Amino acid sequence: MEKRITNPWQWQDERSYVQAVEVKNxxxxxxxxxxxxxNADGVSSNEDMKSQLILALQNLEKVINEAGFECNGIVRLNIYTTSTAELWPHFPIFQNWIARHNIKQALTLLEVTSLFETLKVELEATVVK
Structure with a gap:
């Protein structure tokens, strides 16, 4: 697999994403x-945004690994949140996770009215190998 990153600017680097990812082979x-x-029993968290972000990242990593892929193969990541203002102070948790796995992904962050039950953040990914 080959990845080519396109970044016409540099400001996105501080936000831990790239403008485009081309993937070949x-x-x-x-x-x-x-x-x-x-959680593993199917119970939605009613904890704060920080706790929910950490568990969502752990769950994302678990699914990727269980499928036989690696997190550094993430090429597209969508973040849905019920409150960008509440998520933003905890964004370094996300950025550290991205850096730890050496991920270079296209990213979209969307604020939505609600998520399932008591959930505050949801991470949707496309992964290649």
């Missing part, structure tokens, strides 16, 4: 459903 593509702060 892909062996396989994994489309991951939105991962949230739902």
């Amino acid at each position: 892909v062996e396989s593509t994994l489309y991951v459903s939105g991962q949230t702060a739902i």
Whole structure:
């Protein structure tokens, strides 16, 4: 698999994403459903944004690994949140996770009216190998 990153600017670097990712010679593509702060028993978290973000990242990583892929193969990531203002102070948690896995992904952040039950953040990914 080959990845080519396109960044006409540099300001996105501080926000931990790239403007475009071209992927060639892909062996396989994994489309991951939105991962949230739902525990192994299927119970939605009613904790704060920070706790929910951490669990959503853990769940995303678990699904990717269980499918036989690696997080550094993420090429597209959508973040849905019920409050950008509440998410933003915890964005370094996300950025550290991105850096730890050496991920270079296209990113969209969307504020939505609501998510399932008590959830505040959802992460949807496209992963290649």
